[in-house]
Amino acid sequence: GYDIYIQCNTSHLNSLYYEAALPAEHTGKYDFQSILTHEVGHAAGFLSLATQTGTFQVQSGNASAAYSTMLYTRYDSLLTNQEGQSIVNKAGNGNTAFTLGETLSLGDTGLTAYNPATWQQGSSMAHIDSASDPDALMQYSISPDTYHRTLTDGEMELMRSMGWKMVPEPGTSTLSLLGLAVLALRRRRC
Numbered sequence: 001g002y003d004i005y006i007q008c009n010t011s012h013l014n015s016l017y018y019e020a021a022l023p024a025e026h027t028g029k030y031d032f033q034s035i036l037t038h039e040v041g042h043a044a045g046f047l048s049l050a051t052q053t054g055t056f057q058v059q060s061g062n063a064s065a066a067y068s069t070m071l072y073t074r075y076d077s078l079l080t081n082q083e084g085q086s087i088v089n090k091a092g093n094g095n096t097a098f099t100l101g102e103t104l105s106l107g108d109t110g111l112t113a114y115n116p117a118t119w120q121q122g123s124s125m126a127h128i129d130s131a132s133d134p135d136a137l138m139q140y141s142i143s144p145d146t147y148h149r150t151l152t153d154g155e156m157e158l159m160r161s162m163g164w165k166m167v168p169e170p171g172t173s174t175l176s177l178l179g180l181a182v183l184a185l186r187r188r189r190c
């Protein structure tokens, strides 16, 4: 099994920028690292089971049992409307959860979900509205010569709200020291 698979359309390979270092000049290309990190972000929980009818996906049981289960993600459970209601709870009462175009907040992060008035399959709801965080990694699209390689503070907060324990990324020097320590241990053992 796998947690994620990422399909890359090979007809776009020449439109991508592959270097780790940022270029000195504009390249007119899309940053591959930004795109991959974004896709891993979906695997880490930036994911919605909201549907274009303003409800959530439902898993139906067999007819005789006549049950159905509303499906939603941890991310979905953080979505609230401007009245402060959890849209997942609204849907749970048999109501429509949200309307397209409505502003939906993600917990206390200051972020809002991308919820355009016209449903965009694959983009709506599962992304951060760029108006709420112009530097967000999890915007639905990225332009050439744009580098969003890490989570913003708001997105870090959202990860915590989704249950992740977030630790600061170790600096390069710390990593080198760790590497030296491991090397030293190995040499001792020999």
Ligand SMILES: [Zn+2]
Binding pocket: 038, 039, 042, 127, 139, 140
């Ligand atoms: Zn995405």
